[in-house]
Amino acid sequence: MTTRFPATHAALLGIVFAASGFILWSAVSASASLNNLVVAVPVAAVLGILVLLVIAGTFRKPVDESAKTGVWGDLLLLAGFAAFCFALTHIGFDVATFVFVWAGVVMSGGRGLWQPPLYAALFTVLLVKGFGSLFPYPMLTLVL
Amino acid sequence: MIDHFALSQAFGLLFTSIEPWLWVIPGLLIGLIFGSIPGLQISMAMAVFLPVTFGMDFLQAMLFLTAIFTGGAYGGGVTAILMNIPGSSSSIATAFDGYPMARQGKHNEALGLGLAASVIGAFVGYILLLLLINPLATLVLKIGPMEMVVVVLWGLTLIATLNDGSLSKGLLAGFFGLMLSQIGMSTTGVMRTTVGNPHLLDGIPVVPAMIGIFAASELLRLRGSSYLVQDEAQRDISFGRILRGVGETFRYPGVLIRGSLIGAVIGAIPGVGSSVANLVSYGEAKRTSRTPETFGKGAPEGVIAAESANSSSEGGSMTALLALGIPGGAATAVLLAAFSFHNIIGGPSFIRNQTDVVYSIILGNLGQVVLLAVIGLMMLRVLGMVVRVPLAYLVPSVLAMCAWGGYGITxxxxxxxxxxxxxxxxxxxxxxxxPVAAAVIGLLLGRMMEGELVRTLQISNGQPLNYLLERPMALGLFVFMVIVLVGAPLLKTLRQRKVQQVEN
Known part of the structure; x- marks a missing residue:
């Protein structure tokens, strides 16, 4: 199936445009001196042109989306990953890691009833006792 | 160039007892482990183990800490090849071709290429340091913000070459990275885009961003596959094939030597170092290659260029430390701390009065490089096992380590x-x-670029072009960069036209 403008591409260009616009606005409102804008203004101007060029290019060459599957699966794992990152310092590194690895293994096709949770538990212990002990910062844990 | 008496004393210091070497192998192993785990930095390893050096004599402490430095520089390349996770910013370019090679089942060869290029690169870097420490120190003192702008600009030109399909997409990614680098407090102390969040005061943390954009996004894409290497027959960890990769490195002597020289020179520039060296070296290898279209798809030259440059930059970064007492980066700052623990101050007087110690540090590092070749070959068999782990287990585990690594840095x-x-x-x-790499390069070099540009504007009273004409070194570098960027492709096109004319 070919499409002129995939939704993921529109989302990316939207993020680029919105983030660049906000950074430029923030930099200009903070100080309009040359020293402050020496990179931000020329880069934003070139980015604006590039966004237009890419959009024009995309309309000229339709994209084959059929080869790219699994958007929802990827998005689900990505959302889970974001939730895990947030949970690390809120519910504890050990519990968050155990739950994420278990769910991640199952979502990625890991089979068996007891293997994924057993692996997740062993991996979590190894990570907390090994990796965690090297951290120069305090690390919140709930169980370990 | 070399003080022969001091050199013979240095040999005496190093080889009359085993003591200076006792901690070298543990240091290399620590470096390899820290370097190959995303989020654990070489400088962090050196800082963690710094207190261990209290009980050592100065030379032993230096060899232990520099062994961590050497092992870590190579360890970052291993994960870049096997999992597309550059252990540090100095291994970004290694992932460009190393990872595609691994996915094609050539992980053994890629690891061998990386190891040999690292060993040769580090060797060249330290030999140059031994021969040229005094002239290099004079050169470093002449480098100002204008010269830094040219070097960083050179690194940024790689952005334009990273996407063969669409130049505008490559540029857009790179410029987006540059734009994101503008978040946080500017060089002149102006707050931008911090949205009241204290975590954004120093801008976006580059290493966690790099881990996310390189590794985590790739892992999400891998989710549907069963193994990193699809073909079961290719999943072997073969010592013979690793050695074949080592041998293949010497089929590209030009790439190897050029990468090593670029790394040593750029590495000597404080604050720039290996982060830019590997990018410039990769860019030059691609520009001058007869088959630039293979870069990014598993070209051995790409791995050699990146690894030789980031390893030789280690020798370069020691120049400023030993000759001037200036740390070029976080790792050399830890070394400087070790200097002060032992009541030693780096700089011209250190070189003049304790030449034998300086030479023994450099010679000790050359010895470490040889040991790295042996230890690296042994460790690669263990580290390479990652290709045998089912992706259903590998993907969530490495994703979890990515998040932990992000916490470990900030x-x-x-x-x-x-x-x-x-x-x-x-x-x-x-x-x-x-190309995600373009965004990382923009993010990494944008802030550096801004700082040096602002300093140049301030020094030149807003007349940077006039100032460029007053700086022969910057002008020379600029002209050389233009010749390389424009001249090499032009020559190649002319040569191709000639060949076509002869064929017709």
Whole structure:
């Protein structure tokens, strides 16, 4: 199936445009001196042109989306990953890691009833006792 | 150039007892482990083990800490090849071709190429340091912000060459990275885009962003596959094939020597170092290659160029430390701390009065490089096992380590959240054929570029072009850069036309 403008591409260009616009606005409102804008203004101007060029290019060459599957699966794992990152310092590194690895293994096709949770538990212990002990910062844990 | 008496004393210091070497192998192993785990930095390893050196004599302490430095520089390349996770910013370019090689089942060869290029690069870097420490120190003192602008600009030109399919997409990714580098407090102390969040005062943390955009986004893409290497027959960890990769490195002597020289010279520039050296070297290898279209798809030259440059930059970075007492980066800052623990001050007087110790540090590092070749070959068999782990288990495990790595760098929730945010951006970019590496290069070099540009503007009273004409070194570098960027492709086109004319 070919499409002129995939939704993921529109989302990316939207993020680029919105983030660049906000950074430029923030930099200009903070100080309009040359020293402050020496990179931000020329880069934003070139980015604006590039966004237009890419959009024009995309309309000229339709994209084959059929080869790219699994958007929802990827998005689900990505959302889970974001939730895990947030949970690390809120519910504890050990519990968050155990739950994420278990769910991640199952979502990625890991089979068996007891293997994924057993692996997740062993991996979590190894990570907390090994990796965690090297951290120069305090690390919140709930169980370990 | 070499003080022969001091050199013979240095041999005496190093080889009359085993003591200076006792901690070298543990140091290399620590470096390899820290370097190959995303989020654990070489400088962090050196800082963690710094107190261990209290009980050692100065030379032993130096060899132990520099062994961590040497092992870590190579360890970062191993994960870049096997999992597309550059252990540090100095291994970004290694992932460009190393990872595609691994996915094609050539992980053994890629690891061998990386090891040999690292060993040769580090060797060349330290030999140059031994021969040229005094002239290099004079050169470093002449480098000002204008020269830095030219060097960083050179690194940034790689952005334009990273996407063969669409130049505008490559540039867009790179400029987006540059724009993101403008978040946080500017060089002149102006707050921009911090949205009241104290975590953004220093800008976006580059290493967590790099982990997210490179590794996490790639892992999401791998989710549907069963193994990193699909063909079961290719999943072997073969010592013979690793050695074949080692041998293949010497089929590209030009790439190897050029990468090593670029690394040693750029590495000597404080604050720039290996982060830029590997990019410039990779860019030059691609520009001068007869088959530039293979770069990014598993070209051995790409791995050799990147690894030789980042390893030789280690020798370069020691120049400023030993000759001037200036740390070029976080790792050399830890070495400087070790200097002060032992009541030693780096700089011209150190070189003049304790030449034998300086030479023994350099010679000791040359010895470490040989040991790295042996230890590296042994460790590669263990590290290479990753290709045998089913992706259903590998993907969530490495994703979890990515988030932990983000925390390990910042010590706050900002690290893991940066990893997650950039994983999403990276996923969107990869899905739409944008080169994620270009965005990382922009983010990494943007802030450096801004700082040096502002300093240049201030020094030149707003007349940077006139100032460029007054700086022969900057002008020379600029002219050389233009010749390389424009001249090499022009020559290649002319040569191709001639060949076509002869064929017709």
């Amino acid at each position: 010590g706050t929730i900002a690290g893991p959240l940066t990893v997650a945010a950039f994983a999403a951006v990276g996923w969107l970019m990869r899905r739409n054929d944008y």
